[in-house]
Amino acid sequence: MIEAVGLRKHYGRTKAVDDLSFTVRPGRVTGFLGPNGAGKSTTMRMILGLDTPTGGDVKIDGRHYADFKEPLRKVGALLDAKWVHPNRSARAHLKWLAVSNRIPVSRVDEVLEVVGLSEVAGKNAGGFSLGMAQRLGIAGALLGDPEVLLFDEPVNGLDPEGILWIRQFLHRLADEGRTVFVSSHLLSEMAQTAQELVVIGKGQLIAQTSTEQFIADATQDHVRVRSPQAVRLRELLAASATVTEDPAGNALVVQGLPADRIGELAAEHGIVLHELSPQRGSLEEAFMQLTRESVEYQAH
Amino acid sequence: MTLLAVERIKLFSTRSPYWCSALALALGVGITAIFAAASDGPIPLGLTQIGSGQLAIAVVLVMAALAVTTEYRFQTIRATFLAVPNRTSALVAKTVVVAFIAALLGEIVAFGSWGVAKLISPESDLAINTAAEWRHVAGIGLIYAFGAVMAVAIGILVRQSAGAIAILLVWQMLAENLIGIIPKAGVKIQAWLPFMNASHFLSMGSDSPEQGGQGVDFKLSEWGSFGYFAGIAVALLVVALVVAKRRDA
CATH class of the missing domain: 3.30.70.100 (Alpha-Beta Plaits)
Structure with a gap:
């Protein structure tokens, strides 16, 4: 379970995230929805202890990310598929990650198999297509068999086959009882992927409801x-x-x-x-209307 | 120990350390070979370490800085901090691995240079007997190690390759020497500059005019100078670690 309470991140006068509170529960896919620049990535970085919040708090199962001794066994994250050295092979990349958290190195080949990259394991990650890089990132997230998974815009730039694969994959992870938190700026995508939604605009919470409820209200x-x-x-x-x-x-x-x-x-x-x-009204139209309102609301 | 293994895997699964090591070896040993081959008579021991002490060290500094800045360049530093949220231990482990490799490389370059001089110029008296002579050759590894610590610290602070390399090279190869030009005060300042003190540690006294740091009135003993150099490197690293801990990754 991920719990954010009054989370804030300010850069000077810009309020990237402002008083954001939400809960992500296990056993289902929770979508993190908001237009570009709404503060989704910043929030995810704060969950993972990369960025320090200006105020508020966010915890995973009651603990800060930095307090986990071997965090990859608890939380798997894919924030950016490009966080790989281009001249390092896929296997070497996963190997150092595994060693850092005392995960058996045999697990590297297992996760490469899961994401379908076994054949290119020895190839340098710099030569990977976006879809392959995305799969390598997912392999890294799965390495420690974690209960909590975070994915930032995992379908961005993928072809339809890749999108379908990720969607089914996220459902499988949630069905196994894991906490799955996945961000997107496309409501139509989230409508097919997420059962729960945390919707933000301009760093503020717009809604936290089931996807069904949100769409019914919005359209x-x-x-x-x-x-x-x-x-x-x-x-x-x-x-x-x-x-x-x-x-x-x-x-x-x-x-x-x-x-x-x-x-x-x-x-x-x-x-x-x-x-x-x-x-039925178009999802994207309704979503834009909602977030536009939040922008206007913010201006007062 | 785990973190040291991680940093070792990271460093050796990319190509730059191999290239830098090869280049440092070629520069260090190569220049000694040219000196030995070009001189008519016997050459002094002091001439064997010109390449290692003044040229190859620059390559080692670059290698050490790149070990950090490429992590920032390719954002793998974030992956590192996700795997090891204790940033201080992650970065200390990296520093230790890089410094150890630099030390090892330093000894190989130093004794390689000495060996090649002995081979090309058998008539030279290159025996290593006194403490000063040992310091002059074997000390190269120590200077490389703490130079690497300094380079890692600069890399963490600056976070980009071009900037870090420019700072290190200008500092080590130009700035400290140019300060000596300042009338009167220059030489006094030089006595407290880190790379000048590194040269002082390596020097064998007045009978080795090839050494850097000539004419500077050092206030410290040779080992004192080494302690000073190492101290500055560690102090810089501490500053870098504090900054890295506070900064958003």
Whole structure:
């Protein structure tokens, strides 16, 4: 479990992270969502003791990262796949990591196998593609078989196959009962990966809920209706819902009434319907709206 | 011990230490070979360590600085601090490994130079008998070791290769000598400069005019000068460790 309480990181006047509190529980994938520059990486660096918080506290299972004697056995992290010496082989890179935490060196070949890099183990990491480097980073995170895993934007720059692989992989880790905390700036990606969400904007917490709940709240459902008797229908619906004209075509957009109810109402009054289709707002649009609000909120 | 093994793996799984060692060896031994071959008569012992004491040392400083700055350059320092959150022990382990390798390399270069001179110029009297003669040859390893400590400290503080190397080379090869030009005060200041004291430690007294630090009125004995040099190196390292501990990685 990761627990942040009132976490702050200020650089001069810039508040990269401001009074951030959240909890990441084991057994599920928790997404850390926010636009670029929201403070996700800074927060992750503070969790891992690389950066010192200006204020507040963050602990992993009740302890600071620096207090773990062999931290790689407890926490695995992939913050940046490029944290590898380009002239060092993948195996040598993992070997020094293993030795540093008294992890058996045999584990190196095991994790290389898990991420599918066995064949290039002796090759220099500098020649790796982004996808391979990402896999090497994940291998490093898995080295100590840790209970807690942190990944910063793991799917960035990956091809669809790589994205799918990582997504399934994260689920498998969470199903094994581990705490998985993964950041992203794409809600659509998180919607498919994370069961829980910690959403931040401008360094502040916007929401911590289940992904389902967040999407339901963020995207407003509406129903698109076409009818030759649009004027009458509009009057009828206006009593219990918000009705607007669809700018694109000859249709009404109804908010606040489910499609079933609209159909029933139309039938009761003998109105012909040509179209009755429930719509969902785009995730990204909704997300942008939410984070934009947090920016405005911040300005006061 | 674990951390020493880690730093050993890290250092030897990249190419720069091999290149730097080869270059230091070539420069140190090579220059002695040229001196020995070019001179008509016998050469003094003092001439065998010109390459090791004044040229190859620069390569060792570069190697030691690179051992740290490449970690910053490729961000592996963050991976290091993730694996070993106690930054002081991680960096001390690195310093010890680098200093040990520098010492070893120093002895190889010093005795290699001595050996090659003996080989090329058999008529020279190159026997190592007195304490001063031993210090002159075997002392190279000690100077390399603490020079490496200094270079690691500068590397930690500056965090980038070009900057650290520029500082070290200008300091060791130029600045300390140029200060001697300042009228009156220059020589007095030189008596307290670290690399001048390193030269003083290696010198065999007035009968070896090839040595650096000539004309400087050193206040310390030869071993005192060595202690002073080592002390400055360790003090710099302590400052660097404190900074690294406080700084965001």
